[in-house]
Amino acid sequence: MPPSSTTLSIPSPSDVPRHVAVIMDGNGRWATQRYLPRTAGHARGVQAVRRLVEACGTRGVQYLTLFAFSSENWRRPADEVSMLMRLFIQTLEKQIDRLEEQGVRLRVVGDLDAFEPHLQHLILDAQERTSHNTALHLTIAANYGGRWDILQAMRQALVAHPELADKPHALSEAMLLPYLTMAFAPEPDLFIRTGGEQRISNFLIWQLAYTELYFTDEYWPDFNEKQLDAAFEWYRSRERRFGRTSAQLTKPS
Ligand code: FPP
Numbered sequence: 623m624p625p626s627s628t629t630l631s632i633p634s635p636s637d638v639p640r641h642v643a644v645i646m647d648g649n650g651r652w653a654t655q656r657y658l659p660r661t662a663g664h665a666r667g668v669q670a671v672r673r674l675v676e677a678c679g680t681r682g683v684q685y686l687t688l689f690a691f692s693s694e695n696w697r698r699p700a701d702e703v704s705m706l707m708r709l710f711i712q713t714l715e716k717q718i719d720r721l722e723e724q725g726v727r728l729r730v731v732g733d734l735d736a737f738e739p740h741l742q743h744l745i746l747d748a749q750e751r752t753s754h755n756t757a758l759h760l761t762i763a764a765n766y767g768g769r770w771d772i773l774q775a776m777r778q779a780l781v782a783h784p785e786l787a788d789k790p791h792a793l794s795e796a797m798l799l800p801y802l803t804m805a806f807a808p809e810p811d812l813f814i815r816t817g818g819e820q821r822i823s824n825f826l827i828w829q830l831a832y833t834e835l836y837f838t839d840e841y842w843p844d845f846n847e848k849q850l851d852a853a854f855e856w857y858r859s860r861e862r863r864f865g866r867t868s869a870q871l872t873k874p875s
Contacts, residue, residue: 637858639811641685642678643826643833646670648817648841655841661705666843668713675760677847679724681854685759685807689825693733693767707741710764714744718751725757731803732766733774759807766803768827775801804829812857814850816842834860 646667653663671688678686690710696703721728730745737745778801779793780786786793799805804826810833815821818839822830836853838845861868 636811638682638854639834639857640683641687641808641810641812642683643687643689643810643813643830644674645689645813645815645817645823645825646842646845647815647819649843651817652841652843660702663841663843664702664706664709668709670843670845671713672717673846674850675721675724675726675758677850679726679758681850683758685761685810687761687763687804687807687810687826689763689766689823691732691764691766692824693765693770694824696736696765707738711741711744714741714748718748721748721760722752722755725755726752726760727755727758728752729759729761729806730764731761731771732764733770734765736765761804761807763825767824768822769824771803771826772798772828774803775799802828809833811862812836812853814838814853816840816845832862834862 649663649667650660651663652666653660656662674688675686691706695706698706718728728748730749734742734745775798779798782801783793783797786797809829809831810826813822813825813830813833814836816838818837820837822835834857836856838849838853840849861871
């Protein structure tokens with residue numbers, strides 16, 4: 623299936639979102655409420671990730687994209703950042719066999735140069751080992767920022783189309799899309815953010831233009847199948863118009 627831009631082609635309505643994007647917020651608060659170090663919340667957050675991957679697989683979601691570490695998260699205390707890096711490494715090492723068996727294709731998107739060489743190597747290896755899988759496309763956004771993504775795509779498009787320097791008005795969405803890091807996937811149908819905040823926080827800012835946005839107060843470590851089903855039920859109740867009117871949606875165009 624070719625990736626689509628919802629501004630160019632409208633996906634057929636489906637009960638189960640084809641692509642779900644998640645900001646997993648509230649790990650720190652979950653831990654603090656229990657008088658635990660914030661890092662304990664991240665460790666529990668990994669369990670919630672495993673539950674979500676299983677649940678999305680059994681419900682027929684095709685693409686699941688998780689915001690694990692933003693470009694801005696480097697500003698956190700050094701011990702929390704290094705614990706998160708260790709957690710990514712351990713999780714990759716422990717889970718890769720299972721992901722491969724489950725038919726999950728893993729990708730990591732973001733500016734990976736900033737990560738230590740061992741982690742970069744694990745990521746490349748995991749991507750390679752799962753590259754034949756098609757059951758669920760699991761993408762982890764790490765050292766990712768939506769503005770960074772648009773800029774890096776723009777730079778690549780300018781290199782590929784040097785004629786744009788003299789004809790900037792010739793730059794089109796179609797020229798940029800192949801260079802966005804999520805070019806392989808359709809745009810998200812459903813965005814979920816846990817932890818009570820209602821913002822996008824520089825996640826997939828280009829791709830979320832027409833996505834249904836779902837916010838829940840639940841902290842990420844508590845997010846489970848029941849909450850996922852509640853989000854899907856809410857999604858089913860939405861009327862996706864992509865700029866058209868309700869009447870247009872019921873009539874063939
Ligand atoms: C936001 O909670 C969460 C993060 C910055 C890290 C997310 C990481 C995980 C869930 C674990 C690792 C994931 C993978 C894919 C291996 P927060 O710390 O901002 O919580 P707070 O808002 O309560 O402080």
